[in-house]
Amino acid sequence: MPDGLAALRALGVELPRNVGFPFSGIRFLSGEKAVDACFPHGKGIGIRRTLLHQVLLHEASRLGVEMYWGARVAALEGGRITMDGRPVESKWLIAADGQNSAIRKWAGLDRGKTRRRRFGFRRHFQLEPWSEFVEISWSDRAQMYVTPVASDRICVALITGEQSLRFDDGLRLFPAVESHLQNAIPITHEQGALSPSRQLESVYSGNLALIGEASGSVDAITGDGLSLAFQQAVALAAAMRGENLSAYQSEHRRIAQLPRFMAEIMLAMDGRPRFRNRVFSALTANPALFERMLAVHTGAIPPLSFGARSAASLGWHLLTA
Numbered sequence: 001m002p003d004g005l006a007a008l009r010a011l012g013v014e015l016p017r018n019v020g021f022p023f024s025g026i027r028f029l030s031g032e033k034a035v036d037a038c039f040p041h042g043k044g045i046g047i048r049r050t051l052l053h054q055v056l057l058h059e060a061s062r063l064g065v066e067m068y069w070g071a072r073v074a075a076l077e078g079g080r081i082t083m084d085g086r087p088v089e090s091k092w093l094i095a096a097d098g099q100n101s102a103i104r105k106w107a108g109l110d111r112g113k114t115r116r117r118r119f120g121f122r123r124h125f126q127l128e129p130w131s132e133f134v135e136i137s138w139s140d141r142a143q144m145y146v147t148p149v150a151s152d153r154i155c156v157a158l159i160t161g162e163q164s165l166r167f168d169d170g171l172r173l174f175p176a177v178e179s180h181l182q183n184a185i186p187i188t189h190e191q192g193a194l195s196p197s198r199q200l201e202s203v204y205s206g207n208l209a210l211i212g213e214a215s216g217s218v219d220a221i222t223g224d225g226l227s228l229a230f231q232q233a234v235a236l237a238a239a240m241r242g243e244n245l246s247a248y249q250s251e252h253r254r255i256a257q258l259p260r261f262m263a264e265i266m267l268a269m270d271g272r273p274r275f276r277n278r279v280f281s282a283l284t285a286n287p288a289l290f291e292r293m294l295a296v297h298t299g300a301i302p303p304l305s306f307g308a309r310s311a312a313s314l315g316w317h318l319l320t321a
Contacts, residue, residue: 002042003299004227010234013059020047021148026294027133029176033280036133037291040300044134046149048124052226075106092240093208096229099196101214109210112200116267120220121167121192122157127184129154134223139173140273141165143221146177153187159195159220161270166190195220197263203252204245209236215252221266222297224259231255262297 008015022043027036057067071083081088081103095103104110129148137144142160149155156177158170167190171178196217203215210216212229232252239248269276283290295301 001044001223001227001298002039004224004230005042005045007227007230007234011230011237013056015045015047015052015055019051019055020045021129021150021153022046023134023148024132025134027131027135028138028280028283028290029135030138030276030280033277033284035280035283035287035290037287037294039298040291040295046134046147046155048149048155073103075103091207094236095208095210095214096212097214099194099198099213099217101210103208104200104210104214107205107208109200109202109205109208111202112198112216115197115199116161116219117197118159118161118195118219119163119165119192120157120159120195121170121190122155122188123167123186123190124149124153124155124188125181125184126152126187127154127181128152130180135177136221137174137177138269138276140271142170142173143270144170144174144177145223146180154184156181157220166192197260199256199260202249204249207245209239209245209248211236216256218256218259219263219267222259222263224262228255228259258296258299 005015022045024043025036025038027034061067068083072085074082080090081093093103095101095107097103128151131146131148134148135146137146141162142158142165145155145157145159147155147157156167156171158165158167160170171181197219198216200210200216203210211232213225215232218224218228232248232255235251235255236248239245239251269279292301
């Protein structure tokens with residue numbers, strides 16, 4: 001998303017022009033209803049995680065970061081670690097080891113609350129993108145994302161609260177997407193992961209700080225996972241320069257507030273077809289509301305700028321839909 005790209009640039013990383021595929025905004029679809037909006041500033045980029053990984057590794061290596069692939073890490077007393085059995089002394093220890101972070105558990109930072117736990121599955125297909133938008137289709141049981149990642153490739157992701165629902169069965173819930181994929185060539189196998197909404201009591205202890213999904217997460221429906229990690233990295237660097245990780249705690253909480261709020265708004269439609277129909281009727285009747293919501297979601301305007309008039313208009317349309 002544009003705010004994620006801005007945070008990435010703040011870290012000194014520019015994505016090469018030939019990497020990924022630009023998209024103009026977001027389109028929501030539910031049955032016969034559709035509403036879309038362009039980002040107010042710039043575009044987003046759909047990119048394979050493997051390619052992004054290579055770009056980040058290249059930049060880290062250019063800056064002199066040493067990588068130790070396959071190293072075995074274990075905890076010691078006092079926030080120290082061993083790597084392949086050897087003690088490692090460090091001024092800072094940053095845990096970026098994912099939602100099942102072992103370092104978070106070692107440090108006693110696992111306390112928090114999980115609001116929701118959903119499941120995500122994705123495949124890539126060799127197919128020319130048919131839209132300038134990331135398309136999010138809604139059904140009573142799931143949402144399906146279609147993101148262009150190259151001029152001839154798309155990523156299709158299923159997000160659901162049903163543990164037993166898998167990609168192929170989920171695809172049948174979205175006939176329009178299924179029709180587009182009828183002759184498309186799959187180029188990756190189905191892969192899945194948990195998509196929890198988790199908030200921790202603390203994201204640091206002593207000289208140790210958590211970042212990315214190790215420090216909590218929002219539902220994948222927001223599309224904000226990477227954006228959060230990049231914004232957290234900017235905040236953590238500032239806190240380390242000031243030698244004050246409590247400042248990172250405050251910024252971490254602030255950064256996550258809006259994505260958590262937007263996730264709750266969007267997931268209010270999940271499994272509630274009548275409410276979802278009212279929302280779509282309201283947004284299609286006044287597309288400018290969706291444009292302002294997207295501007296808030298990407299940080300282009302502050303939430304308070306949504307305004308009482310826009311909120312009242314949305315409420316009126318919901319009541320009369």
